[in-house]
Amino acid sequence: MTTRHLRLFGLHLAWLRKQRGWSQETLSLESGLARSYLSGIEGGKRNLALINICTLAETLAVPPSEMLDFARHDASELQVEQPPMPYGNRQQAAIEATVRHMAELNEPELNLVAAVARALAGKGSFRPPVSYVKPGARAAASDIES
Structure with missing residues (x-):
């Protein structure tokens, strides 16, 4: 896999995520993957394992093969999201x-x-009570507030 493929995969992941109206933070919480890791993937800087591709596919409710169908996008029209405020x-x-x-x-x-x-x-x-009476014990007259 070349750097170009990593970049295209990342842009495709960002596109799939945005189709659901999700931020990177939401995808992170849903998938259990760190937001910084997802940012690296979308930026084309991280290579990811098959297990993570499957996790992202399941989270985004798409077949795993859809995750690899990144060639259908024109890379010039896809933008990577800036880190959230x-x-x-x-x-x-x-x-x-x-x-x-x-x-x-x-x-x-x-x-x-x-x-x-x-x-x-x-x-x-x-706030612990000023005086404590064991359950079942009788309180003395001096222990009862009037």
Whole structure:
């Protein structure tokens, strides 16, 4: 594979991604591949393994052969996306990816995630009671606030 082929593959990947209205960040979250890696692929600077071609094809809902059909584009009309601005649309993309991935979890895994979320939500806001009475024990009259 020549540098020209890497460039054409990258431009074709960018075209497929943009057909779905996705940013590199969204494709990164959906595929599990690093955004910097995807940027290198789209820029024609990274060679990628077959497993990653298949991962991208599955993520983009196209057959793997479609990923290699990059010769049909005129390279002059394809543009590589510039890196996103900090804090762009990443939060919404992260939320959407999290919801999709959580849908694949089984019940014990969901319970674990929920427990962690509850623990994090309460972090810093937990205020232990001034006095603690064991469950089932009777409180003394002086322990009861009026």
